[in-house]
Amino acid sequence: MRVTEIFHSLQGEGMLAGVPSVFVRLAGCPLRCRWCDTAYAWDYSAGTEHTLDGLVAEVGRIACRHVVVTGGEPLVGPNLTARPGLVDLTCRLKDLGKHVTIETAGVLFVPGLACDLMSLSLKLSHSTPLPADLAAEHERIRRDLEQAKALIETYPYQLKFVIESHDDSTEVMEILGRLGSVDRERVLLMPQARRREEMVERAPMVAELCLETGFRFGPRLQTTVWDNRRGR
Numbered sequence: 001m002r003v004t005e006i007f008h009s010l011q012g013e014g015m016l017a018g019v020p021s022v023f024v025r026l027a028g029c030p031l032r033c034r035w036c037d038t039a040y041a042w043d044y045s046a047g048t049e050h051t052l053d054g055l056v057a058e059v060g061r062i063a064c065r066h067v068v069v070t071g072g073e074p075l076v077g078p079n080l081t082a083r084p085g086l087v088d089l090t091c092r093l094k095d096l097g098k099h100v101t102i103e104t105a106g107v108l109f110v111p112g113l114a115c116d117l118m119s120l121s122l123k124l125s126h127s128t129p130l131p132a133d134l135a136a137e138h139e140r141i142r143r144d145l146e147q148a149k150a151l152i153e154t155y156p157y158q159l160k161f162v163i164e165s166h167d168d169s170t171e172v173m174e175i176l177g178r179l180g181s182v183d184r185e186r187v188l189l190m191p192q193a194r195r196r197e198e199m200v201e202r203a204p205m206v207a208e209l210c211l212e213t214g215f216r217f218g219p220r221l222q223t224t225v226w227d228n229r230r231g232r
């Protein structure tokens with residue numbers, strides 16, 4: 001399994017924001033979002049190869065109950081197939097007594113995961129990359145909401161939406177309508193912000209949107225605390 005980095009930090013986003021966690025960042029993502037802050041993890045050959053035993057041992061050496069499996073896109077392997085070894089990895093982490101969060105764009109349903117929290121960040125249209133070939137692939141992948149629906153129906157979940165402007169609420173509502181039964185208390189809106197200045201600029205707009213819609217405000221501690229420094 002290709003791993004870009006393993007590091008100990010605070011969960012920056014979602015309902016567990018602030019909880020000390022070990023992050024396992026797997027290599028590879030087919031989406032290429034316009035504002036992605038982990039482009040170094042896009043390539044499936046990025047990082048270093050780890051055996052399952054070696055990876056579990058390395059995580060186990062850090063005294064921390066929460067593990068966040070992220071990417072890249074952790075659920076998806078090359079050619080839009082389920083990532084090989086992921087089910088085994090989550091089961092082994094559970095055997096160690098870990099709380100396992102998976103951070104995903106929610107574009108592929110994978111059964112059999114040992115997952116305490118499926119953290120879906122469904123992409124809105126402002127995530128689409130500009131080059132035409134990348135844009136077409138991105139749109140094709142992100143619009144298949146049946147995958148996200150199956151994840152939500154199968155695992156404990158939260159839904160995070162990156163908000164760039166007030167108008168994004170229309171698309172959020174459309175997606176929630178298509179997903180059907182979603183617990184609104186598990187929906188978070190968070191500012192599109194790769195840098196601390198962007199967070200300061202957009203947070204008030206997103207906060208007002210949360211008051212209008214009743215959704216939670218989603219922090220991004222990796223941005224506000226560490227200005228997106230790699231490894232934090």
Ligand code: SF4
Binds near residue numbers: 037039073
């Ligand atoms: S899905 Fe996540 S890792 Fe992949 S390009 Fe988008 S923001 Fe980056």
